[in-house]
Amino acid sequence: MSLAERDKKVIWHPYTQMKDAAPHIPIIRGEGVYLFDETGKRYIDAVSSWWVTIHGHSNPHIAAKVAAQLTTLEHVIFAGFTHEPAVQLAERLLPLLPGKQEKVFYSDNGSTAVEVAIKMCLQYWVNTTKQPRTKIIAFKEAYHGDTFGAMSVSGRSIFTDPFASLLFDVEFIDLPNEQNIEQLKSKINYLSNEVACFIFEPMVLGAGGMLMYEAQYLDQLIETCQKHGILTIADEVMTGFGRTGKYFSCEALNTRPDIFCLSKGLTGGTMPMGITTCNKKIFDAFWSDDKLKTLYHGHSFTANPVTCAASLASLDILLNPETLKNIQRVVAKHETFALRIKGHPKLKDVRQAGTILVMEWETGTDTSYLSGLRNQLYDYFLDRGIIMRPLGNIIYILAPYVISNEDLDYIYQAIIEALNDI
Numbered sequence: 001m002s003l004a005e006r007d008k009k010v011i012w013h014p015y016t017q018m019k020d021a022a023p024h025i026p027i028i029r030g031e032g033v034y035l036f037d038e039t040g041k042r043y044i045d046a047v048s049s050w051w052v053t054i055h056g057h058s059n060p061h062i063a064a065k066v067a068a069q070l071t072t073l074e075h076v077i078f079a080g081f082t083h084e085p086a087v088q089l090a091e092r093l094l095p096l097l098p099g100k101q102e103k104v105f106y107s108d109n110g111s112t113a114v115e116v117a118i119k120m121c122l123q124y125w126v127n128t129t130k131q132p133r134t135k136i137i138a139f140k141e142a143y144h145g146d147t148f149g150a151m152s153v154s155g156r157s158i159f160t161d162p163f164a165s166l167l168f169d170v171e172f173i174d175l176p177n178e179q180n181i182e183q184l185k186s187k188i189n190y191l192s193n194e195v196a197c198f199i200f201e202p203m204v205l206g207a208g209g210m211l212m213y214e215a216q217y218l219d220q221l222i223e224t225c226q227k228h229g230i231l232t233i234a235d236e237v238m239t240g241f242g243r244t245g246k247y248f249s250c251e252a253l254n255t256r257p258d259i260f261c262l263s264k265g266l267t268g269g270t271m272p273m274g275i276t277t278c279n280k281k282i283f284d285a286f287w288s289d290d291k292l293k294t295l296y297h298g299h300s301f302t303a304n305p306v307t308c309a310a311s312l313a314s315l316d317i318l319l320n321p322e323t324l325k326n327i328q329r330v331v332a333k334h335e336t337f338a339l340r341i342k343g344h345p346k347l348k349d350v351r352q353a354g355t356i357l358v359m360e361w362e363t364g365t366d367t368s369y370l371s372g373l374r375n376q377l378y379d380y381f382l383d384r385g386i387i388m389r390p391l392g393n394i395i396y397i398l399a400p401y402v403i404s405n406e407d408l409d410y411i412y413q414a415i416i417e418a419l420n421d422i
């Protein structure tokens with residue numbers, strides 16, 4: 001039996017209708033931007049394997065640090081005990097974040113980083129007032145993860161429909177722009193006394209369709225929130241670690257969020273890990289002689305030393321000047337290509353945020369995530385050895401920063417051909 005056949009017998013894949021799924025492609029090796037299947041076919045990983053692999057596959061520096069950590073201390077309970085990789089990672093990460101972030105709370109993935117952020121905010125109000133605030137503001141097209149709290153603050157969609165009645169109530173707002181910003185601020189002003197926090201993906205909404213909005217409007221929303229003491233959570237799970245051309249997307253803001261959620265690129269995409277950081281204001285609300293004011297949250301693998309070591313190694317690479325040069329090179333290449341295809345009659349929109357280049361296909365009437373166009377595009381690029389995972393009619397390049405100019409040109413050429421053929 002082939003690996004794909006054995007897989008079909010025992011595995012249930014994520015985000016996959018198993019009945020009509022094409023056989024899953026067995027990958028046996030990864031190197032840099034490339035993945036290799038059983039037959040030796042090479043694929044360019046243009047989506048960084050779900051947006052995580054920022055430095056490319058099987059990075060030798062990360063591998064060496066992980067191997068060394070595995071034979072030194074593979075894990076230890078993180079309540080009552082600590083270790084060098086966790087402390088060092090917090091020491092190195094906190095000063096990199098915009099504003100004054102004070103504390104790191106470890107968890108396992110982006111969704112749990114969001115859960116922790118939401119719980120910090122809700123309990124902040126329980127700990128500090130007699131009439132705790134419980135409302136949360138989020139964007140209509142937001143995506144913050146798949147656990148129940150993260151789903152609740154994500155836009156309602158086909159992903160969340162089966163659970164709709166069980167998701168907690170959230171005040172959803174439109175993405176801000178020149179026309180609606182005053183209206184959005186009025187809405188926040190109106191709800192102010194009930195709102196615990198505002199959670200957002202800064203400037204780029206990932207799974208919602210790689211939607212973008214301007215920093216100046218987010219600044220105005222955050223400022224309005226801060227006027228009313230509403231806490232703010234920047235979900236940088238996708239945008240963090242250089243993706244938007246800066247280390248963190250929020251560097252483009254003048255205001256400073258209270259909380260950051262990080263994951264995806266954190267370990268260089270080698271291992272699952274989530275981080276929620278907070279400022280002193282949040283932390284102080286839990287600092288008490290009253291045991292009830294404790295944040296009772298934790299996971300078995302909180303601050304796993306091996307994933308911390310991977311994150312430290314990934315930070316080494318991120319902070320290497322070579323990486324910044326690569327990021328700037330990718331950004332400039334995307335800019336040039338974007339100019340070339342802007343206004344193409346088959347494209348509704350071309351937009352870019354740093355190393356993310358997005359092309360929205362014209363669809364006529366059918367714009368749904370499940371449209372046939374999505375599968376057509378997916379197969380078209382896969383046939384050409386490029387892994388793209390369109391969000392409905394939206395394709396995007398979100399590649400490891402080490403991608404070569406030649407590979408970028410190859411992807412651009414395939415896009416030009418797709419515009420002719422599809």
Ligand SMILES: *Cc1c(COP(=O)(O)O)cnc(C)c1O
Nearest residue numbers: 109110111143144145206237238
């Ligand atoms: C992917 C993502 C999450 C969820 O992260 P997981 O590790 O998949 O749970 C949360 N927020 C944003 C912005 C994301 O892109």
